[in-house]
Amino acid sequence: MSAPTTAPPVDAERTGRRIEEVLDRLATSGDPAVAAAAEELVRSLMDFYGAGLARALHLLSAAKGDPVAGLLGDELVASLLVLHDLHPEDRDTRVARAVDRVREPALDIVDFDEESGTLTLRARESAGCGSADSAKAAARAALACFAPEVRNVEVETAPAGPTLLQIGTAPTGPR
Template sequence: MSAGSAAVPVNAEQTGRRVEEVLDRLAASGDPAATAAAEELVRSLMDFYGAGLARILHLLSSAPGEPPAGLLGDELVASLLLLHDLHPEDRDTRIARALDSVREHTLEVVDFEEDSGTLKLRAQSSGGCGCGCGSGADARQAAEAALACFAPEVRAVDVQTAPAGPALLQIGTGPAPTRTR
């Protein structure tokens, strides 16, 4: 690709699934030599790109300041850095970055269970009825999508909807008093 051409959007999760599908098809073909060659090719390319990414991070870290936020905040770059165990941010920072990108929901981390990879979140009600009807599912889907690239160690998301607070009691004026003659 030349420097002047536009980059084609790439989804790291879909690409990973596609590579696995191709390798599975080769394995199903019954040709062990072709399967071994394909797996070696994938390993070689991973090693090559991983070394290149490590060099890029090293060169960026020798420059003054931290790596640019845009670099670490980019889903594709973050996925590549994680794939090669090169991402400079810890898990909690990456989770916070992912949840910050879910602007339509206010999500708060409650707990992360290492063994199961389950992230427990609390969704703050943002208007609506506060009954939790459907908004928790929407928040879970949005969180899962954001976390897929930034924190793949999160394998499940459990969203609890925080109560909206006490109901607002509307007090109006009573009926007009009746006049007696």
Template sequence: MSAPTTARPVDAEQTGRRVEEVLDRLAGSDPAAAAAAEELVRSLMDFYGSGLARVLHLLSDAPGDPLAVLLGDELVASLLVLHDLHPEDRDTRIARALGSVREHALDVVDFDEESGALTLRAGESSGCGCGSGASAREAARAALACFAPEVTAVDVRTGPSGPALLQIGTGPAGPTGTR
């Protein structure tokens, strides 16, 4: 029997939640079992984290740019970030994630390091503003979960990005009705 040529699709965010749920269930039952489960998870993360570090090392010596392909893959990127092995800095990963949200033009306004809150501005191609902010927020949140999990909250502002325009006109009518 031959090995499968493609892996079964895995949602990294969903898998992380599932692992936490299982550990929480174990913690509520037997403290010794919970401690053993946490040790097992740590050992497995150490094992495949070392494997991922080795993959990066081998690929960095390869001709061409195979690393770019790996960094663009949501599953691989999330594993690299999880193990603090991703070679790109946070701002670059945020830009990569937002670039993958093609249906919305999103620009970074601010990132609060302490809270993990990212403020974005939806550009003109993101729609009329009637509900597009929520859609853009969800699309950005989903992309950021894989590429930049340190972003814990996303706020999308719609509307003009520059200062408000002031209407300049003539002054009020004088006593004779002239301006």
């Protein structure tokens, strides 16, 4: 596991002033749609970070034992940590954590291609038609929070079991 990274110190007051200055410049640029979009972006980011901080506080206050484990297992908090390169777990550990969250069908990690960002998984058992697609969607959703380095997911289905042969009873009567 890699050592946790610490964020550089930030002057909150200076950062707040900078955000206001940028929004003011956009408002005076003459394009109201651009100014409105920028304000919406700031509101969305504030909602995202506010929800993450609230969740972190809740998880810490409810933690029994290791409070960090609860934070690392939470999708929202983990995504914020990954976004800022503060997540203490390496990529392989985060990928394994995400894949473990997919319950149906159970998946095994086969390979990760760093160049393409493709993670290959194998379903432990075939769950019928469309199971590879649903497994892929579930894996992508979990990986988006825990391991955004994974840009593509491929799911190999388990080979089908042996063909069942029906054996009838022996014919009755004379031979």
